[in-house]
Amino acid sequence: MPRKTMEAVTSPSPSTTASSDGSQEEEVTTLQTKKRRVTPKEQTEALQSEYEALLRRLQEIQATQHAAKTHKYQRTQTYELLRRGVTESELVIAGAQSILSSRHINPLKAFIHLPADPAERRAYLEAMRPIRKEQAMTFMEERVRFLNLRRPHRQVDACETDEGDYVVTFFDIVPFTDPDVETSVLQVYNHVIDFFLHQEFKVTEHAEMSTLCETDDNIVPGHIAQSRFLSTTSDGVDVEKNAVTFQYCPGQFAPLFSKAMTIRDSVDVDEVYSYKPEQRMRNDITAVTIIWETPPTHPDEKPVIAVVRWASVRMYRPLCGITRDQELSARETTVRWSEALGRSLREATSRLRRIPNNLS
Structure with missing residues (x-):
C-alpha cells in the first residue's frame, strides 16, 4: 500500500505578521515627514521676487535723496540770488556814498x-x-x-x-x-x-x-x-x-x-x-x-x-x-x-x- 508522505505547510505566525506591518508603517511615516525639496525654478522665482522688492526699496531711497538734493539745490540757488541781490544793493549804496563824499555840501548851511x-x-x-x-x-x-x-x-x-x-x-x-x-x-x-x-x-x-x-x-x-x-x-x-x-x-x-x-x-x-x-x-x-x-x-x-x-x-x-x-x-x-x-x-x-x- 503506498505510503503517504506528510508535508508541513508553513503559515506565518501572528508575531511575524505584526512585525512586518510595523516596518511598513515606519517607512510610510518616514516618507511622509521628509521635507519636500525646492526645485531650482522655485528658487529662481523666490530670488527674483526678493530682488524686485529690494529694487523697489532702492528706488524709493533714491527718489527721497533726489528730492532732498533738489531742495538743497533750490535753497542754494535762492541763497545765491539773495546774496547777489545784497551785493548789488551794497554796491549801489557804496556808489551813493561816493557821490555824497565828493559833493562837500552842507545841507543846513545858512548865510548870515x-x-x-x-x-x-x-x-x-x-x-x-x-x-x-x-x-x-x-x-x-x-x-x-x-x-x-x-x-x-x-x-x-x-x-x-x-x-x-x-x-x-x-x-x-x-x-x-x-x-x-x-x-x-x-x-x-x-x-x-x-x-x-x-x-x-x-x-x-x-x-x-x-x-x-x-x-x-x-x-x-x-x-x-x-x-x-x-x-x-x-x-x-x-x-x-x-x-x-x-x-x-x-x-x-x-x-x-x-x-x-x-x-x-x-x-x-x-x-x-x-x-x-x-x-x-x-x-x-x-x-x-x-x-x-x-x-x-x-x-x-x-x-x-x-x-x-x-x-x-x-x-x-x-x-x-x-x-x-x-x-x-x-x-x-x-x-x-x-x-x-x-x-x-x-x-x-x-x-x-x-x-x-x-x-x-
Missing part, C-alpha cells in the same frame, strides 16, 4: 550877515530863529529815522576839497543808559548850553592851544547868543571862529520837556568882527544838537535821554603863509574838538544821582 547896529543884529537873528528850528528838525528827523537812539553811534567823514578847504562831518548819538544815573532833558540841555557858551575853550587846553573866547549871550537871553573864538596852536597858527547859537529849551517843544535843541551857525559876514584870512585860519561850523527823550520799548524799560549831534566843519585853505605841517596840525585839533562834547556830557551826567526828571 550881521550888521553893525545892535538892534538890527538882534532883529535879523530873531527872524532867523524859527526858520532854522524847522529846517534843523526836518533834517535831523530824517537823519535818525532808521537808527536806535538807545545805542551809541558815531560817524566821521573828513576830506580835502578841490579848493584846498578841509571839511569834516560828524554825526553821533550819546545815550545815557546808566541805571545809577537819572537825568532829564532839561539837565542835559543846560549842560550843552554851558559847554557851548562857557566851556568850549577848555577843549583847546587839551590840544595845547591858547584860546580867547568872547561871548554875547544878551542878544536874546535864553534864545540867541554869539561866540567868537581866537585860538593859537602849539605851532603858532592862529585860528578864528565866529558863530551864533540858537537855543530851543524843552518848554518850546510838545510834549513838555521831551525834547530840546541848539543850533550853531557860522557868521559869514560880521560888520563888527571881520575875518582876517591873511592873519588867521578861518573855521566855519554848522551844528545841530538835539536832546531826545526816547520812550521805552518794553514794559520793564525806562525812558532814555539821548544826545544826537550832527555837525559840518569847514577849515578854509590858509592864506596866512603857514606850512603844510602847521595846517595838518590845525586840522587834527578840529577832529579832537568833535569828541569833546560827548566826553563832557558823560562826565557831567555821571555826577548826577537820582535827580527827579521834573526839575525845571
Whole structure:
C-alpha cells in the first residue's frame, strides 16, 4: 500500500505578521515627514521676487535723496540770488556814498550877515530863529529815522576839497543808559548850553592851544547868543571862529520837556568882527544838537535821554603863509574838538544821582 508522505505547510505566525506591518508603517511615516525639496525654478522665482522688492526699496531711497538734493539745490540757488541781490544793493549804496563824499555840501548851511547896529543884529537873528528850528528838525528827523537812539553811534567823514578847504562831518548819538544815573532833558540841555557858551575853550587846553573866547549871550537871553573864538596852536597858527547859537529849551517843544535843541551857525559876514584870512585860519561850523527823550520799548524799560549831534566843519585853505605841517596840525585839533562834547556830557551826567526828571 503506498505510503503517504506528510508535508508541513508553513503559515506565518501572528508575531511575524505584526512585525512586518510595523516596518511598513515606519517607512510610510518616514516618507511622509521628509521635507519636500525646492526645485531650482522655485528658487529662481523666490530670488527674483526678493530682488524686485529690494529694487523697489532702492528706488524709493533714491527718489527721497533726489528730492532732498533738489531742495538743497533750490535753497542754494535762492541763497545765491539773495546774496547777489545784497551785493548789488551794497554796491549801489557804496556808489551813493561816493557821490555824497565828493559833493562837500552842507545841507543846513545858512548865510548870515550881521550888521553893525545892535538892534538890527538882534532883529535879523530873531527872524532867523524859527526858520532854522524847522529846517534843523526836518533834517535831523530824517537823519535818525532808521537808527536806535538807545545805542551809541558815531560817524566821521573828513576830506580835502578841490579848493584846498578841509571839511569834516560828524554825526553821533550819546545815550545815557546808566541805571545809577537819572537825568532829564532839561539837565542835559543846560549842560550843552554851558559847554557851548562857557566851556568850549577848555577843549583847546587839551590840544595845547591858547584860546580867547568872547561871548554875547544878551542878544536874546535864553534864545540867541554869539561866540567868537581866537585860538593859537602849539605851532603858532592862529585860528578864528565866529558863530551864533540858537537855543530851543524843552518848554518850546510838545510834549513838555521831551525834547530840546541848539543850533550853531557860522557868521559869514560880521560888520563888527571881520575875518582876517591873511592873519588867521578861518573855521566855519554848522551844528545841530538835539536832546531826545526816547520812550521805552518794553514794559520793564525806562525812558532814555539821548544826545544826537550832527555837525559840518569847514577849515578854509590858509592864506596866512603857514606850512603844510602847521595846517595838518590845525586840522587834527578840529577832529579832537568833535569828541569833546560827548566826553563832557558823560562826565557831567555821571555826577548826577537820582535827580527827579521834573526839575525845571
